[in-house]
Amino acid sequence: MSIFVNKNSKVLVQGITGREGQxxxxxxxxxxxxxxxxVTPGKGGQKMDDVPVFNTVADAVKTTGxxxxxxxxxxPFCADAIMEAADAGVKVIIAITEGIPIxxxxxxxxxxxTKDCRLIGPNCPGIITPGxxxxxxxxxxxxxxxxxxxxxxxxxxxxxxxxxxxTKLGIGQTTCLGIGGDPIIGTNFIDVLEAFQNDxxxxxxxxxxxxxxxxxxxxxxxxxxxxxxxxxxFISGLTAPPGRRMGHAGAIxxxxxxxxxxxxxxxxxxxxxxxRNLGEIGEICAKVF
Amino acid sequence: MKIHEYQAKELxxxxxxxxxxxxxxxxxxxxxxxxxxxxxxxxxxxxxxHAGGRGKGGGVKLASSEAEVAALTDEILGxxxxxxxxxxxxxxxxxxxxxxxxxxxxxxxxxxxxxxxxAKVVIMASQAGGMNIEEVxxxxxxxxxxxxxxxxxxxxxYHLREAAFGLEIPSAAMKQFSGMLxxxxxxxxxxxxxxxxxxxLILTSDDRVIALDAKVDIDANSMxxxxxxxxxxxxxxEDPLEVEASKFxxxxxxLDGNVxxxxxxxxxxxxxxxxxxxxxAEPANFMDVGGGASAEQVENALRIILRDDKxxxxxxxxxxxxxxxxxxxxxxxxxxxKTGINIPLVVRMEGTNVEEGKKxxxxxxxxxxxxxxxxxxxxxxxxxx
Numbered sequence: 001m002s003i004f005v006n007k008n009s010k011v012l013v014q015g016i017t018g019r020e021g022q023x024x025x026x027x028x029x030x031x032x033x034x035x036x037x038x039v040t041p042g043k044g045g046q047k048m049d050d051v052p053v054f055n056t057v058a059d060a061v062k063t064t065g066x067x068x069x070x071x072x073x074x075x076p077f078c079a080d081a082i083m084e085a086a087d088a089g090v091k092v093i094i095a096i097t098e099g100i101p102i103x104x105x106x107x108x109x110x111x112x113x114t115k116d117c118r119l120i121g122p123n124c125p126g127i128i129t130p131g132x133x134x135x136x137x138x139x140x141x142x143x144x145x146x147x148x149x150x151x152x153x154x155x156x157x158x159x160x161x162x163x164x165x166x167t168k169l170g171i172g173q174t175t176c177l178g179i180g181g182d183p184i185i186g187t188n189f190i191d192v193l194e195a196f197q198n199d200x201x202x203x204x205x206x207x208x209x210x211x212x213x214x215x216x217x218x219x220x221x222x223x224x225x226x227x228x229x230x231x232x233x234f235i236s237g238l239t240a241p242p243g244r245r246m247g248h249a250g251a252i253x254x255x256x257x258x259x260x261x262x263x264x265x266x267x268x269x270x271x272x273x274x275x276r277n278l279g280e281i282g283e284i285c286a287k288v289f
Numbered sequence: 290m291k292i293h294e295y296q297a298k299e300l301x302x303x304x305x306x307x308x309x310x311x312x313x314x315x316x317x318x319x320x321x322x323x324x325x326x327x328x329x330x331x332x333x334x335x336x337x338x339h340a341g342g343r344g345k346g347g348g349v350k351l352a353s354s355e356a357e358v359a360a361l362t363d364e365i366l367g368x369x370x371x372x373x374x375x376x377x378x379x380x381x382x383x384x385x386x387x388x389x390x391x392x393x394x395x396x397x398x399x400x401x402x403x404x405x406x407x408a409k410v411v412i413m414a415s416q417a418g419g420m421n422i423e424e425v426x427x428x429x430x431x432x433x434x435x436x437x438x439x440x441x442x443x444x445x446x447y448h449l450r451e452a453a454f455g456l457e458i459p460s461a462a463m464k465q466f467s468g469m470l471x472x473x474x475x476x477x478x479x480x481x482x483x484x485x486x487x488x489x490l491i492l493t494s495d496d497r498v499i500a501l502d503a504k505v506d507i508d509a510n511s512m513x514x515x516x517x518x519x520x521x522x523x524x525x526x527e528d529p530l531e532v533e534a535s536k537f538x539x540x541x542x543x544l545d546g547n548v549x550x551x552x553x554x555x556x557x558x559x560x561x562x563x564x565x566x567x568x569x570a571e572p573a574n575f576m577d578v579g580g581g582a583s584a585e586q587v588e589n590a591l592r593i594i595l596r597d598d599k600x601x602x603x604x605x606x607x608x609x610x611x612x613x614x615x616x617x618x619x620x621x622x623x624x625x626x627k628t629g630i631n632i633p634l635v636v637r638m639e640g641t642n643v644e645e646g647k648k649x650x651x652x653x654x655x656x657x658x659x660x661x662x663x664x665x666x667x668x669x670x671x672x673x674x
Contacts, residue, residue: 076513101481101511102403106440109408139609139641155556157608161663164608164639181555183405210556213405236560239572243374247540247555247577250405260563277567278560279664 001202002129002175003150003195004092004118005068009133012037012060012090014081015072016048024072024096024137025051031134036064057081057088068092070126070135078122079104086115093186094135095122105184112186119186120177123248125156127177136178138163144172148203148289150196151176152189154210154248158236158278162208165282171289174202181248183212189219197227204230204289206281207272209263211237212251216263220270230288233272234281235263290507291339292521295386297485297503304476306469307499311388313337320362321355323387330354331390334361336382339526341504342372342421348382351390358387373421383525391499396489397456398422399470401477409437410477412470414452418489444474461496469498480518481511530593537589539578546571547674549600551590553578553607561606561663568667570674573600584620591624595632602633602673604666607640614638614646622653633658633673637666 011028015021016038025048029035037060038048044055054060057069069090073081078097085093100122112119120127126136131145142160144167151166151173153159159178166173174196179187189207196202205227209216216235223231238260240246242253253259267274273288275281295313302308310327314320324332336348343349348370352358362385371379396418404411414434417425425432434455436448449467458466477485484506491501507518524532534541540555544562548570552558555577562572574594578586587605594600607617621636637660638646650659658673660666 075510099510101514102483102508103440103478103481103511106403106408106410110439110441141641153556155554157552157554158556158560160608160640161557161560183403184408208556210559218406234560236556236563239562239566240559240575241542241544244542244575246542246559246575251555251559277664278564279662279667 001199002132003192003199003202004120004175004177005127005133005135006129007034007132009068009092009135010034010036010064010066011068011070011133011135012039012057012064012066013051013070013072014039014057014085015074016040016051016053017043017046018072021072022048027140028070028134031140033133033135037066057084057090061088061090066090068135069094071095071097073097075099075101079108082108082119083111086112086117090117092118092120094120094124094126095186096124096126096137097121098123100182102183105182109184109186121180121185123182124178124180124185125159127175129175130173138176142167143176144170146172147174147201149173149206149285150199150202150204151206151208152192153178153208154181154250155208155236158208161278162206162234162281166206166285169282169286171282171285174199181250183250189215190222193219193222193227197229202229204232204285206285207231207233209233209235210248210251211235211240211246211253211260211263212248212258214257217266220266220272223272224270231272232275232281232285232288233267234275234278235260235267236278238264290509290512290518290522291526292505292507293337293339293384293523294335294503295337296521297505298500300476300480300505301500301503304472306472306476307497308503309388309391309499309501311386313384313386314362315384317359317362317366320385320387321359324352324355324358327387327389329389332358333388333390334358334365335386335388336365336368336370337384337386338370338375338380338382339523340372340374340380342374343370346370346372348372380526391491391501392493393491394494395492397492398425398488399473399490400484400486400488401473401482402484404437407437410440410474412436412438412448412452412474414456416456418491422488438474440478444471458498459492459496462492462498466498480505481508481515482506483508530597534593537586539576539586539590539593541590541593542575543597544572544574545599546573547599547601548670549573549576549594549597549603551576551578551587551594551603551605557606557608561604564663564667565604565670568671570671573597584617584623587617587620588624588627591628591630595628595630600632602635602670604670605634605636606663606666607638609638609640609643609646613642614640615642615649618646618649622649622655625655625657633670635660635666635670635673637663
């Protein structure tokens, strides 16, 4: 089992003919993902390798039955692309793009509230169900299928680091996903926790958070009330100075809130196994799961 | 992107948000001329730096004559202003705003920002104006009014009324206040602001509202559609190494420690800083070369970090995903040769083709230390400083 995506996901790629879009589409296909369509306005009727390209998402969905979208559209046009996918009935939308203006995402988020779909990201590495499908830019090779761990994170390479440690210790993963490093994102930790809790193959959950906002604090309270599976938590940015944006648009300590320390305390208070040294996260999971 | 108060007030004027008469000055002579143009005393001399708390730091003074304007400008221009937001090193003042003094009956607080949790635009207002709003929020949260606006519907009359009644705006000023708040919301949305803050917003004794201060932050991700606002960027207010790094699309922040570090990905970069600290050393920077960075990016990053005199050793932590470790290793070797690196360099690589990468590093004859994992890397670099 897995969450959100699996071997039945039929993927369309928005921005498939761009440099990033082409490269990562090929990587996903190589991993075994079923990529059924691409969308690039003005290039309908062409092909990217063997993948048919359409002018609009609606056309792609109608012709191929795609139910999942991976988006590589540049920031100025990305909000438009997400809303187009949602309007065309795509159920899971994964936005990889980094650098979307926050007011665009505000409109997107409020628009999606009226639609029956899930947005993952933006500014995220995507989602992978090892052995079934990879929809994103993460290196497929480092993953190991079959569970028992579910991994969720606000970061990209930091997630790879965690997954790599798990795999080396023989701990497989059900699904791993990055929820995105932006202040406004589609799917938050609580949505993922609920899904992992309901997935019988996920026996333990790894939550990788970082400074900024209060998503980790809210997730910690949710875990205490609703999650019976063990959770290992890590927070990056404990040494970050206040008021500075640490790479991710969402990673900023403002007005004394969003500090790493407060998040670690919320973890401890709510029964989460806290990892304080990233080099040890695999070992901690091995003990706890 | 941060902008100065005088620039924020220029924006306010464009949107008919009332501000005091005034003009920026870069010299004493200009300051005196600006004061003469205003015609009346007192005038206010306000230091223009990208940080709040300027008044308490001694950067805002009242002048009641031309001679005083000259003397105070002399004092403030060139001073290193230390406020709660500048850090202990402070910031050098290079310009002052000369403004007409106002007749203040009451000081209010007003701001607009994005609320992450609700995904709405939030208007925050308080009658506790002129104070540090973060303290007000922590100590007396009941004194802060929050009005949430759905960005799809925009600001409505009831939002304006909620704010106005909450602030106990006198009826004579009600119409003007509502018009001003509506304009301020429009300014926020049209200019992709991440923050618009007026502290204090004053109520004059003849029932007018005026923005005595103005703070505007623009969303850096939106600059592609605000070429006009790019003029407001002030490189003097930024760290020169950070400016250099931004030219190469490197996410770099200069910090106080002595262990330089180069990492791909922001989350891993923050975690690397933390692990350096765990090992007993202090990070000299945050440096994210991007999740899928190239060898060239690593070279640019290395060059910038080597220009920082505090740095006594460097840790490179790369998780090679899509980009292979052997390609990276070659990049590091080239960069090290070109930059003539002469301080200890610890390299930790993981991911695709890591064995080939390690062989390349070993064969290079460069004086660098390989680390087997993160803990090992941090211990080795901490031992080197």
